[in-house]
Amino acid sequence: MLSRKLFFIFVGLIITLLPVAVLAAPPLQEAGQEYTVQADDWLSKLAEKFYGDPLAYPAIVEATNAKSAGDSTYTAVTNPNVIEVGQKLFIPTAQEASTLLGEQVPYLSGDLTIYSGRGEELVGPLIDQFEQETGLNVEVRYGSTAEMAATILEEGANSPADIYYGQDAGALGALAQAGQLAPLPEDALNLVDPRFRSPEGLWVGTSGRARVVVYNTDKLSEADLPDDIFGFCAPEWKGRLGWAPTNGSFQAFVTAMRVVEGEERAREWLSCIQANEPVVFPGNAPIVQAVGAGEIDAGFVNHYYLFQFLAEEGEDFPVRNYHPRAGDVGAMVNVAGVGIVNTTDNKDAAEAFVRFLLRESSQQFFNTETNEYPLSANIQLNPILIPLQQIQTPNVDLTKLEDLDGTLQLLQELGIL
Incomplete structure (x- = not known):
């Protein structure tokens, strides 16, 4: 009798608790749905909530923008970094999101070893995402572009490396010239403008990086800056400049100057800037910081470093980018890029990684997270970036930037290194 009573009590508890359990479980999303932005929402957070993938947020952007074309209650998302509380978004189903992204990474097996000249803080999240999606065991060795x-x-x-991922075309070109890179799949190459990939199909650009001069806006206006990079040779700039001669991006810039302007002109520029006693820094970010602090008036860097400071310090941070208006080598656009090392024993995984970097969500990551220029996807450019077609840039053949050794010899000969 007692056991029968216990049975009914147990059943009663289950019936009582069942609605709570059902209510606690998240409902399956069987159709796309409207969503109103709440405080502390951001697109990658919503993508992780609905799809388990923070990098899938371009699907929400694309679906919302498509809705906004015919429904005025939706506002187009023009900057994925900025969504407003109360803004109406459309959340497509996971299947619809996959279709919108159009990029399913195949499930693969085995190991993939990446030698990365790009910093872990920049590309680590992307590589982690690739490892999650593919099931591969990905090992990354980080270092400078030249070192790797x-x-x-x-x-x-x-070499145990399957992939070389570098921050400039020069290092990629050096590996290609040495016969260390394998041909890339044509479908991946065709995603990128020929200007930003190897004509032999041995490497491909994944994001664009413009050279700029950062300047202190409390001390200078853009009108005060010379038309071209050679104008900084004037004596009036003595003690007011900063550069980072050991930095790979700077060395790639000097290599481009040697290609575009010739050896003597490059030597002349380096010598005259050296005569102006520039402050030497270990990298680009310290230059931007020093310009902001008023320690120097201007410095030679890549474009995206400024945006890190603006995000942290706000728009009052007294530094801005200047793309030399004459369009000389001081305004060149280089690329970060990728190649498959010809010793790879997992070609399928290596090719999948190349395609992964060129897919829309990865290109959106470069566009909004690292503030670089997307090269393969037809996506709306981050509004903090000046469109490349609006910048006067020189015609630099990136495939000819492989002579890094010549640049190092020149810098050493002049006593800069």
Whole structure:
């Protein structure tokens, strides 16, 4: 009798608790739905909530923008970094999101070793996402672009690397010239303008990086700056400039100057800037910081470093980018890019990684998270970036920037390194 009573009590508890359990479980999303932005929402957070993938947020942007074309209650998302409380979004189903993104990474097996000249803080989240999606065991060795390229050259046929991911075309070109890179799949190459990839199909640009001069807006206006990079040779700039000669981006810029302007002109520029006693920094970010602090008036960097400071310090941070209006090599556009090392024993995984970097959500990551220029996806440019077609840029053949050794020799000869 007692056991029968206990049975009915147990059943009663289950019936009582069942609605609570059902209510606690998240409902399956069987159709796209409207969503009103709440405080502390951002697109990647919503993408993780609905799809388990923070990098899937372009699907929400694309679906919302499509709705806004015919429904005035929706506002188009023009800057994925900015959504307003109360703004109406459309959340497509996971299947619809996959279709919108149009990029399913195949499930793969085995290991993939990446030698990355790009910093972990910049590309680590993307590589982690690739590992999650594919099921691969991804090992990343981080270092400078030049160091990682030199390591592959030294290892030669015994290199364990499957992928080389570098921050400039020069290092990629050096590996290609040495016969260390394997041909890339044509479908991946065709996603990128020929200007930003190897004509032999051995490497491809994944994002664009413009050279600029940062200047202190409390001390200078853009009108005060010379038309071209050679104008900083004037004696009036003595003690007011900063540069980072050991930085790979700076060395790629000097290599481009040697290609575009010739050896003597490059030597002349380096010598005259050196005569103006520039402050030497270990990298780009310290230059921007020093300009903001008023320690120097201007410095030579890549465009995206400024935006890190503006995000932290606000729009009152007294530094802005200047693209030299004459369009000389001081305004060149280089690329970060990727190649498959010809010693790879997992070609399918290596090719999948190349395609992954060029897919829309990854290109959107470069566009909004690292503030670089997307090269493969037809996506709306981050509004903080000046469109490339509006910048006067020189005609630099990126495939000819492989002579980094010549640049290092020149810098050493002049006593800069």
